[in-house]
Amino acid sequence: MENKLQHITPNQFVKTLTIIHLALVVGVVIFTCVTLFLNKDAMNFEFSGEDSFLLIYPVIAIGGVSMSQLLFKKMLAVAKQKTDLIAMLGQYQTASLIKYVLIEGPAMIGTVFFLLTNNAAFIAIAGLLIAFLVLQRPTKTKIESDLALRGELRNQFQRYDEVIE
Known part of the structure; x- marks a missing residue:
């Protein structure tokens, strides 16, 4: 991952991560x-204890969101231990992608469950997951805050159009 981030500016990094995030959001929305x-x-909205999908889907949704946050925080802790900005951003990108996928996956599963059962309860939960995924959009401020950038690393990151050394 680190080799792919060579000769990149902070601005390019944020744009790349934003494009990846947007692609994941647009894919699940479409x-x-x-x-x-x-x-x-054929849509219906019912909560029946006989529908096994309706019993397991909330567990999948909550599990996906919980794991996305847990793994992101663990990987972020590793990123914060790095001494150079390139390595930190590489780890941050990996952590972010895992977080996005662990939210998008349950949203897709909910849509498939709706496709199989026509129960709109699945779409309602999937819609909440999609909204949460949209809120995870990366920004320069969020990245700087998440990585707790200070001193020279912060100065490097704030020079948005200069290549990171």
Whole structure:
């Protein structure tokens, strides 16, 4: 990962991570919208104890969000121990991608469960997951805060258009 970040500016790093985040969000939103459009006439909204998908999906959703936050924090702790900005950003990028995927995955699963059962409860939960994923959008301020950049590392990161050395 570190070799791919050579000769990159902080601005390019943030743009790259933002584009990846946007692609994940757009993918799940399009999939969900198409699924809703195809099944809009057969949609129902019921909470039945007989539906095994409805029993396991909340566990999948909560598990995905919980694991995304837990793994992100653990990987962030490793990133903060790095001594150079390139290594920190590489670790941050990996941590962010894992966080995004662990939120997107359960949203996709909810959409598939809706596709199989026509129960809109799955889409409602998937919609909450998608909204949470949108809120995870990377920004320069958020990255700087998450990595607790101080001193020279912060100065390097704030020179947005200069290549990181």
